[in-house]
Amino acid sequence: MTTHAVRLDVAGATATVLSSDEAVTDWTARYFGQWWNATEVPPESVCTGSVVIASVDRDEYDALALGVTQEPHTSTQYARAQLLLSHEVSSGVIRAVCPGQRLAYRSEPGAGQLQIIGCDSEAVATATARLAREVVRGILLRDGWALLHASAVVDQDGRAILTFGQKGAGKTTTALALTARHDLRLLANDRVFVRPDQNSGVDVVPWPAAAAVGLGLVVSLGWFGIVQQRLDSGEQLHPTQDQRVTAALRAGVSEPLWDKGKELKAQVFPDQFERWFGVPLATGGSAAALVFPRIEADALPAEENTVRTLGDGDFMSGETEDRYPDVFGLLGMDGGGARSVRQEIARRLGALPHHSVVLTRDVAANGDFLAKRVGV
Incomplete structure (x- = not known):
């Protein structure tokens, strides 16, 4: 049986995914791609470092799942699904099974x-x-990086513009308005790794993830027709996308969709930004400015007098990582990074220009306004 291998390499952190199912390694290469330098390597070259081994095997799943349920175990939520966990104290091995998704882990x-x-x-x-992303996250955090809840774009000089806020504040709107109007490169949609550099700056590298883009923003960016054509040709957006969004896109319905107060959004693969929409990706940058937006549909873009600074809530700490708790022991520390590192990053970022802004639904107006404010 042929084994396939894809190595991920970012900021000195390396991990390798091995699988006999080429579709699995193809997915890994596509998902991390340029952002994390995902490259195919000979399986025999994988002799050291962190390794993720993936198998599609019903019998092996059944055996591991049965073993977990027959041993003392606990139950938790992981990736919005029930996960049963069993710990072997003597060896430190952690076994788990997610019955709803028919996935088992060791x-x-x-x-x-x-x-x-x-x-x-x-x-x-x-x-x-x-989980390959979690493996790399652990390596980076232990190497002095921290994880911020922010989007980021990078200009031609490597200056990174970081945008902060809770869900719905406008992080994605800010990032995509700048990339659409001023040829900036997208570094991250929702989270970024940051680390103090050797001078007084802050280095920034991406956290690869599917991007949630509301249907209204898809229309404003001029992407709706592109998405329809791609779907009609047989391509797909990320499988985490709600089927109601897929149906709306296929039917040409562009009004925002809501479910119990939560907007349902299109889920865009990282590689689709460049292939579908012509948005180039960046692999790193140096923090240059901070933006704190809020969206007001009928307003004109404007800067506010509100003073906003970074706090613990802007870092992806254990308290804000409830979807992906470190149940597999991959991090070995707080999910947002060491407290001393976070404090130093907050201090350095605090010295950069801050812009509290009101944005509208007009992508062109937002992009031009933001470009003037942040100097791109």
Whole structure:
């Protein structure tokens, strides 16, 4: 049986995904792509470092799942699904099963090895990308990086513009308005890794993720027809997308969709930004300015007098990582980074220009206004 391997490499952190199912490694290469320098490597070259081994095997899944349920175990929520966990104290091995997704896991934190076994290729591929990212996150955090809840774009000089705010504040709107109007490169949609550099600055690298883009923003960016054509030709957006959004896109319905007060959004693969929409991606930059937006549909873009500074809530700490708690022992520390690192980053970013702004639904007006304010 042929084994396929894809190596991820970002800011000195390296991890490799191995699988006999080429669809799994293809998914990994596509998901991390340029952002994390995902490259195919000979499987025999993988002899050191962190490894994620992914298998599509019903019998192996059944055996591991049965083992977990027959041993003392606990139950938690992981990636919005129930996860049963069993810990072997003597060896440190962690076994887990997600019955709803038919996925099983075996983690050896001390050896840097994680196995993912499932019954469906797409489910295994999705889980593999998520957990390979967690493996790399752990390496970066232990190497002095921290994780911010922010979007980021980078200009031709490597200056990174960071945008902060809670869900719905306008992080994605800000980032895409700047890339659409002023040829900036997209570095991240929702989270970024940051680390103090050797001088007084802050280095920034991406956190690869599917991007949630509201239907109204899809229309404002001029992307609606592109998405329809791609879907009609057989391509797909990220599988986490609600089927009601897919149906609306296919039917040409562009009004925002809501469910219990939450907007349902299109879920865009990282590689689709460039392939579908011509938005180039950036692999890193140096923090240059901070933007704190809020959206007001009928307003004109304007700068506010509100003073906004960074706080603990802007870092992806354990308290804000409830969807992906460190149940597999991959991080070994707080999910947002060491407190001393976060404090130093907050201090350095606090010295950069801050812009509290009101944005509208007009992408062109937003992009031109923001470009003047941040100097791009």
